[in-house]
Amino acid sequence: MSERAGRTSTTGRPSRPPLAAIVAYTVRACVPTHGVLLLLPLAGAVLFGLLSRMSDEATAIAFVRVGGAAMHTLVVPITCLVIGDALLGAEIRSGVFAFTWLSPVRYSTIVIGRWLGGCLIAAVILVPAAAAAAIAAGSPSSVGAAIVAAVGGSAAYLALFLAIGASFKRPVVWSLVLVILVERLLGAALAGVAQLSPGWLAQSVLVGLTGPAGDLQREGVPSGWAAVGRLVLVAIIGLAIATRRLRSLRPASSAD
Amino acid sequence: MTATDPAFAPDATVEVDDASVWFGQKVALSELACSFGPGVTGLLGPNGAGKSTLMRAVTGLIDVNTGHVRVEGRDPRRDRDVHRRIALVPEDEAVPAQLTARELVRYVADLHGVRDPAAADRALELVDMLPAADRRLRGFSKGMRQRAKVAAALVTDPPVLVLDEPLNGADPVQRVRLTDLFRRLGAEGRTVIVSSHVLSEVERLADRVLVLVHGRLAAAGGHRAIRDAMDDRPRHVLIRSDDPRRLAAALLGVPTVAGVSLTDAGLVVTTDRAGDLAVAVAPVARGLGVHLREVRPLDDSLESLFRELVR
Numbered sequence: 393m394s395e396r397a398g399r400t401s402t403t404g405r406p407s408r409p410p411l412a413a414i415v416a417y418t419v420r421a422c423v424p425t426h427g428v429l430l431l432l433p434l435a436g437a438v439l440f441g442l443l444s445r446m447s448d449e450a451t452a453i454a455f456v457r458v459g460g461a462a463m464h465t466l467v468v469p470i471t472c473l474v475i476g477d478a479l480l481g482a483e484i485r486s487g488v489f490a491f492t493w494l495s496p497v498r499y500s501t502i503v504i505g506r507w508l509g510g511c512l513i514a515a516v517i518l519v520p521a522a523a524a525a526a527i528a529a530g531s532p533s534s535v536g537a538a539i540v541a542a543v544g545g546s547a548a549y550l551a552l553f554l555a556i557g558a559s560f561k562r563p564v565v566w567s568l569v570l571v572i573l574v575e576r577l578l579g580a581a582l583a584g585v586a587q588l589s590p591g592w593l594a595q596s597v598l599v600g601l602t603g604p605a606g607d608l609q610r611e612g613v614p615s616g617w618a619a620v621g622r623l624v625l626v627a628i629i630g631l632a633i634a635t636r637r638l639r640s641l642r643p644a645s646s647a648d
Numbered sequence: 649m650t651a652t653d654p655a656f657a658p659d660a661t662v663e664v665d666d667a668s669v670w671f672g673q674k675v676a677l678s679e680l681a682c683s684f685g686p687g688v689t690g691l692l693g694p695n696g697a698g699k700s701t702l703m704r705a706v707t708g709l710i711d712v713n714t715g716h717v718r719v720e721g722r723d724p725r726r727d728r729d730v731h732r733r734i735a736l737v738p739e740d741e742a743v744p745a746q747l748t749a750r751e752l753v754r755y756v757a758d759l760h761g762v763r764d765p766a767a768a769d770r771a772l773e774l775v776d777m778l779p780a781a782d783r784r785l786r787g788f789s790k791g792m793r794q795r796a797k798v799a800a801a802l803v804t805d806p807p808v809l810v811l812d813e814p815l816n817g818a819d820p821v822q823r824v825r826l827t828d829l830f831r832r833l834g835a836e837g838r839t840v841i842v843s844s845h846v847l848s849e850v851e852r853l854a855d856r857v858l859v860l861v862h863g864r865l866a867a868a869g870g871h872r873a874i875r876d877a878m879d880d881r882p883r884h885v886l887i888r889s890d891d892p893r894r895l896a897a898a899l900l901g902v903p904t905v906a907g908v909s910l911t912d913a914g915l916v917v918t919t920d921r922a923g924d925l926a927v928a929v930a931p932v933a934r935g936l937g938v939h940l941r942e943v944r945p946l947d948d949s950l951e952s953l954f955r956e957l958v959r
Contacts, residue, residue, distance in 0.1 A: 420747060421744040488744050490709060491756060
């Protein structure tokens with residue numbers, strides 16, 4: 393036996409409520425193992441912020457048009473896609489999710505706990521990234537709006553990716569389909585799609601709260617705090633779907 | 649089902665009623681009917697026999713396509729409260745690698761509302777994991793991961809415990825300890841269902857054995873009872889004597905003997921009725937003046953039984 397004795401504390405601690413336990417577990421188990429991965433969104437945000445400086449427009453407008461758009465087209469969705477897959481899809485594929493599923497905890501508690509844990513991870517990664525992007529763009533007055541947009545967008549994305557993780561065997565593929573085909577292609581053509589798209593809504597939050605020229609505001613898509621409200625609605629829909637799908641989930645492979 | 653049907657346990661806590669499960673074209677369980685009660689029941693079968701599928705259906709991880717599974721009268725798939733009464737140690741090696749063993753056990757305890765702060769450490773101690781409790785699961789061997797999962801299952805103090813290949817990867821000392829632990833849990837009145845590929849372990853572990861082949865129940869009962877129920881299958885008996893050739897010729901005239909063959913180990917007799925053969929051999933040898941040195945069934949282990957069942 394090659395066990396190397398570690399600390400052998402035998403003191404216990406009081407039990408936590410299931411929701412708190414799931415949030416803590418999610419933060420502990422789903423953070424990427426390589427710290428450098430946590431810094432990639434920050435590096436990307438700074439790069440896009442600096443690119444904003446190349447525009448001749450006013451800094452706030454340039455940031456919204458270049459840095460902000462890149463944040464909500466690339467940085468936020470891709471970061472959330474990685475986190476969102478770790479929240480559910482990856483655990484279902486590996487079989488680890490059975491530790492959570494085989495408990496008396498309600499499905500809604502599991503979903504909300506996972507989502508809150510994911511939101512915490514996303515906030516730790518994306519809040520500094522959003523702030524850094526605005527500062528790098530030379531528009532420090534946009535920091536607050538950039539943070540609200542990134543947090544709101546990531547909350548909605550994570551809820552949708554949770555729903556996809558609970559619904560499909562290849563959640564990463566379907567999440568990419570959502571981001572690239574549905575949001576970028578269909579969302580660019582159809583305002584109806586953009587109205588429920590976390591990417592378009594987050595960008596609208598940034599536009600509305602930063603207050604630059606009106607031509608940046610997309611017609612038919614709510615702006616500012618109204619867009620935040622729409623993001624909350626999208627998140628609620630995603631969480632409801634995830635909870636419903638969890639009921640019929642088979643969190644085990646067919647292997648015997 | 650009858651009161652004496654060995655597929656059904658008295659005082660059953662887990663009931664499987666004509667359950668079928670299929671994955672696409674593959675039938676994993678086919679109209680399986682059996683039950684499990686207090687004590688240790690071994691599940692035996694080759695890969696793909698349906699053991700893990702049955703265990704997953706019993707714990708509600710998968711739904712049965714037809715039939716029913718009940719744990720203490722409740723559907724484990726629909727009733728979340730069933731999970732307060734049942735725990736699974738899955739065969740998958742996968743564990744939350746970032747967590748320590750203690751964190752995993754505490755997480756499961758928290759989800760089940762275990763209020764005793766010392767419960768996690770007690771469960772870890774039961775499987776000798778306390779010294780490694782603060783190490784991350786990522787660095788654990790397969791056997792240590794299995795033990796951590798067993799601790800996570802035991803922390804909820806479940807009346808029904810389902811263990812899918814729990815001894816996989818365990819070293820010999822741990823195998824003995826875990827075997828003793830599972831037997832003790834069964835003796836306490838818990839329903840313990842254990843599957844294993846190491847058939848000798850099932851013999852040591854289980855009071856009762858269910859043999860699954862191709863998703864169907866092939867045999868049930870104690871391993872000797874299963875053997876006795878297979879009277880129509882040939883058995884092999886090794887007879888060592890000082891003159892195997894003369895004894896072989898004489899035994900060919902005995903009605904219970906279906907065939908004989910001379911091997912390096914001795915005379916191997918094939919018979920349909922081993923008991924009758926045992927009675928007949930001694931008088932035949934005495935009549936010939938042949939000294940018997942050993943008469944031993946060659947296939948009284950579960951391994952040989954299993955080979956016959958799946959042939």
